Amino acid sequence: MAGVSTIETEKYSLLEDFSVDVEVDDEEYESFSLCFWVYLLNSTTFPSTIIRQVHSDMSVSAPFLVLDENKKMMLLPLTLLHKEAPDPVDTSSWTQVPSVSTKSKFPLQKWVHVGCEVSRNFMRLFIDGNIEGEQFVTSLLTKNTNPECPRKISLFSVGGDGYSVQGFIQCAQVLPASDHVEHHYMKDPPLLLSVNKSSSSGIKLDDDGVWQASCREIFSLDVVLSNAVGQPVHKDVEVVASLLYADTLVEARMSEAEAPLLVRDEGVEFSSGDRPIKLLNGRSSFKLKISQLSSKSDNRLFWIKFGIRNAKDYPFLQAVSNPIRCISISPDVRPLSVTPKRLTNIDHLSSTESPDVLHNASSVKRIRLGKESVSGSEESYQQCNSRPQTSRQFENGNGMRLHEEDNSSTDSENSEMRYTISDSTIFRYCLGNIIDKSLLLKEITNNSSDDEVLEFANQVSLYSGCSHHSYQINMARELIAEGTNAWILISRNNQHVLWDNVVYEIEEHFMRISKCSSRSLTHQDFELLRRISGCYEYVTQVNFEKMWCWLFPVAYSISRGLINGMWRSSSPKWIEGFITKEEAEHSLQGQEPGTFILRFPISRIWPHPDAGSLVVTYVGHDFALHHKQLKIDNICESSERYMDAKPLQDMLLAEPELSRLGRIIRSH
Secondary structure, three states, X not given: OOOOOOOOHHHEEEHHHOEEEEEOOOHHHOXXXXXXXXXXXXXXXXXXXXXXXXXXXXXXXXXXXXXXXXXXXXXXXXXXXXXOOOOOOOOOHHHOOOOEEOOOOOOOOOEEEEEEEEOOOEEXXXXXXXXXXXXXXXXXXXXXOOOOOOOEEEEEXXXXXXXXXXXXXXXXXXXXXXXXXXXXXXXXXXXXXXXXEEEEEOOEEOOOOOEEEEOOOOEEEEEEEEEOOOOEOOOOOEEEEEEEEOOOOOEOOOOOOOOOEEEEEOOEEEEHHHOOEEXXXXXXXXXXEEOOOHHHOOOOOEEEEEEEOOOOOOHHHEEEOXXXXXXXXXHHHOOOOOOOOOOOOOOOHHHHOOOOOOOOOOOOOOOOEOOOOOOOOOOOOOOOOOOOOOHHXXXXXXXXXXOOOOOOOOHHHHHHOOOOOOHHHHHHHHHOOHHHHHHHHHHHHHHOOHHHHHHHHHHHHHHHOOOHHHHHHHOHHHHHHHHHHHHHHHHOOOOEEEHHHHHHHHHHHHHHHOOOOOOOOOHHHHHHHHHHHOOOOEEEHHHHHHHHHHHHHHHHHHOOHHHHHHHHOOOOOOOOOOOOHHHHHHHHOOOOOOEEEEXXXXXXXXXXXXXXXXXXXXXXXXXXXEEEEEOHHHHHHHHHHOOOOOOHHHHHHOOOOOOEEOOOOOOO
16 A cells, blocks of 8 residues: 555564563573664663563562663673672672673664573673673582572563663564574664765755755755665655754744745655655655755754654654755855866876886787785785775775666756766765765766766876776766666565575676676685675675675676686686685795786775776796786777787786796695
C-alpha cells in the first residue's frame, strides 16, 4: 500500500523493558554469549548500570554491565559463576572487582552492537563484532557443588540507576558457546536514517559548523536509509522533511499563505509536509527551499528534520541537518560556471611531470618505466602529485557508495537547476583524499553530461599536475553503474551473501569487462579479492564495494589492447594473476639480474590515479629488488592510435633493466 512504512518497528524495544533468563547448569549454556544492539540517548548519565543480574538466593540485584564515570563500558563477573562477582549489598564493590572494559568512550545516539561472552573461567566483551578485552576469573562450580544451588540467573534492565539510562535495544539473544558473536553482529542490524552531509549542494558551511542557505533558493540534501553496519537498505518508504528551530526543536511556523520549508518534486514546489519523498535504493536527494529568514526570527538557527512517514517516532528513524542560518541571497552559495578560471601560479602540465614519464608516446618505440620511489612505502613506484593515501584510508573509507539516484526531472527543472562544476569543486578534488574524491565523482557523474565530466577530468589533471587523474574520472560513470548492477544481481536484496556464491558472479563480470572470456580467475585470485574486500565467510555491500573499486580498474586496464594480449597469453604467462608485492619479492629471491614479474598493486583503489596500473618488480644489477610503474594510459592510447606499435612485452624486454620473465613461487 502506497505511503505505508515497511519498517518493522515492533522489533525495537525500550532498554528498560529488557529481561532474559539464563540456565547456567545446562551443558549448552556452561558458556554463553549475551548479544544485542543498543542505542543510548544523550540524556544518559555516568556512571550507570545498563544491565543487572539476580538469582533466587539474592535479596538485591548486582550490576552486570555498566558505564563508568569515564563513559567506558565494563563487563562484570556473574554472581552465579564467579568468585570475583560484585557484592550486591556493597554498591561500590563493582569498581574493585576484575572486569573487562572498552578502550574508548561508549558512543551515544548511535547503534552499537554489544557481545558479552561468559564462561566459568573467563569473560570477553565484544563491541561491533570486535573483541575489546578478556578477563580470567575463578569458577564457583565444582564437582562437589550442591545440586540444590540455583542455576538460573536473570539479566535485566530498569533504565539505569534512578532511570539514568534511556535508550533502545534490538535483537537481544542468549547464544550457546557454539555460536559466534560476529555472526550475530551481521545477522539483523537495526536501521538508521541519516543525512549525507558531504554530498550537500547549494549551501555553504561556516567555520563554526553552521550551514548558510540563501532564502528562497534551492539547495540539495541527500537522505540515506542504511543499517547499523553501513549497508543501504532497500525499503519502500517515504520520508517527510520539516523545519525546526534549532534551539527549541519546535516546528517553525509562518503565515498560512506560505510554508516555511518547500520541497521540489517533478519540477513543482510543495509544502514539505504535504509532499513526502520516496527513497530509491535506500536514498533520495531532497531539493529544498527555506522561505523564512533567520534575521526575521530573532536571528535563530534552523534544523531540517527528516522522518519516515507512518513509522514510530524513534530517534534513529529520524535525521537532522546541521544548524542552518537562512540569509538573504548570497553570491557565495551560487554555483560558478562549468569552465573554471585558470590560475596564473600553476605551471603547464608538461613542466610538472617527472622527466622519466613517457613523453614521446607517439612513436611507441620504447617504454619508459616510472620513476622509482626512494621511500619505504608499501608500494615503491611512481607517485603522482596528489596527496598520499594510506592503506588505513582505503580500508576504513569504504570509499565509493555504489548507488544510482533518481535523476528524472522535467525540462523546466533541468534548465533552472542545471548542475554546474565550480572552481572550488575542482580544487576540493585535487586536495581531497580517496573518500572525498569518490563522493565528488558520485555527485558529478549523477548530475553532469559526458562532456562536462571530460572537461572536469582535464581541469583536474591540469591543476593537480597529474594526468592520471583523468583516466580514473572518465571511468567513474561506468564503474558506478556496473558495480550497482553487479551487487543487485549478487545480493538479491540480502544484506550479506556467502562468499562461495559471489565468486561466480564476480568472475562473469570481470571476464566481460576485461574482454577476455578465455581466461578464468584462479583460486589464488579469488583469495586475494577476498583479502581486499575484508570479508570472511559472508560478503556485505561494504566488502563488495571495496573489492569492486580495485577490480574494475584492473579489468578496465586488461581490456586495453596491449595488456589484453598479455593477459590472454598462457605460454609464456606474462601476467600470472592477482599477486601481492610480497609474493613477487619472494619469487624473485636469488634470481638473476633482469628477472621481472608484472603485477597489479593491491593498495591502489579507485579513484586513486594509479588504480588499475601495472607494476614491474625486478632484480636490479645491484641484486636488489625494485618496483616501477608502467604508464599504461599513455602507452595504450598511443598504441591504439598507431598501427605499427610494438607489443608491450617487446617494449618491456627492450628496457636495459629487464631481460627475462620470472615465475611466481607460491608458499604453501
